[in-house]
Amino acid sequence: VLTDPICMCGATLANYFSLPFVFFMRGFPCDLHYKAPQCPSPMSYIPRLFTFNSDHMTFFQRVENALVALLELVYCNGFYEDAIKFSSEVLQRDVSLLDLLNSASIWLLRFDFVFEYVRPVMPNMVFIGGINCAQRK
Secondary structure, three states, rough: EEOOOOOOOOHHHHHOOOOOEEEOOOHHHHHHEEEEOOOOOOOOOOOOOOOOOOOOOOOOOHHHHHHHHHHHHHHHHHHHHHHHHHHHOOOOOOOHHHHHHOOEEEEEEEHHHEEEEEEOOOOOOOOOOOOOOOOOO
């Protein structure tokens, strides 16, 4: 099943029928596209989205980065609360957001690794940058 992780219906359907599924996406809120496949993403090095920090941060920027990372968990659980509730009803067991995301077979990431911060990725993560890159006018 080729699915987009923003709506968890594809992941729920694939888990219900025990089918392998592939996520095709540009990015995932709350850095979940690195947490779910269990990639190392240290808060002291990798800047969080919308902090506008670089990988060379001062102490206070690192503290800000850590606080934003902690707030992302609260934000994502609230954002996906209905999807998790729906998935729990369909699968007839308690599931968490990471339970649904961990079972993905392949992650097709629609961004170019050249523009990302250097970090290790898991073997099931494939960068397919260059898709939807229209010429600017």
